[in-house]
Amino acid sequence: MRKMVDIDFGSSRYDELVNLRYKILLEPLGLKFLDYYRPKEASYLHIACIEQLDDKLLGGLILAPVDNEEIRLMQVVVDEDFQHKGVGHEMVQYALKRAKEVGYTRVVMHAMLSVVGFYEELGFVQEGELFDEGGITFARMVKSI
Numbered sequence: 001m002r003k004m005v006d007i008d009f010g011s012s013r014y015d016e017l018v019n020l021r022y023k024i025l026l027e028p029l030g031l032k033f034l035d036y037y038r039p040k041e042a043s044y045l046h047i048a049c050i051e052q053l054d055d056k057l058l059g060g061l062i063l064a065p066v067d068n069e070e071i072r073l074m075q076v077v078v079d080e081d082f083q084h085k086g087v088g089h090e091m092v093q094y095a096l097k098r099a100k101e102v103g104y105t106r107v108v109m110h111a112m113l114s115v116v117g118f119y120e121e122l123g124f125v126q127e128g129e130l131f132d133e134g135g136i137t138f139a140r141m142v143k144s145i
């Protein structure tokens with residue numbers, strides 16, 4: 001049985017999630033997690049999916065406040081061995097619920113073109129033109145909550 005949890009910035013679980021984000025998202029793109037980013041993440045909401053049987057971290061994501069209304073969904077990752085089992089959907093749905101609970105009305109994100117379908121299934125819609133960053137094509141996506 002898996003559960004969704006909020007995790008504390010700087011905790012050992014946070015470090016574990018940073019490592020998973022690196023392995024799944026950054027390393028394949030040849031990018032590094034720079035310590036420069038760490039302090040910025042203190043004000044973000046960090047969410048993880050944990051398998052309760054063995055306490056294993058299955059995935060996680062970040063919610064970064066933009067202003068009083070809007071929060072940005074970022075760095076959504078699921079461990080390779082647990083992808084395509086519904087973890088991603090469950091995590092994003094939990095994140096939308098948490099964002100609403102703490103008072104935000106709109107979630108925004110930049111999705112790699114390859115995962116636009118995943119976010120559309122979760123009710124996000126594309127806004128504006130596609131754009132390129134570091135040779136990767138992204139779509140701006142939004143959802144009112």
Ligand SMILES: CC(C)(COP(=O)(O)OP(=O)(O)OC[C@H]1O[C@@H](n2cnc3c(N)ncnc32)[C@H](O)[C@@H]1OP(=O)(O)O)[C@@H](O)C(=O)NCCC(=O)NCCS
Nearest residue numbers: 076077078083084085086087088089111112114115117118
């Ligand atoms: C994208 C990701 C977060 C999805 O999480 P997940 O737990 O595998 O997704 P779920 O099982 O909840 O949903 C999968 C469904 O979403 C849809 N989907 C569309 N594009 C998809 C994609 N590129 N990868 C996974 N699912 C996708 C499909 O309907 C898929 O159904 P299927 O499993 O029958 O093919 C995960 O695969 C991942 O970490 N990928 C690598 C990192 C990444 O690309 N992150 C997004 C950054 S913008």
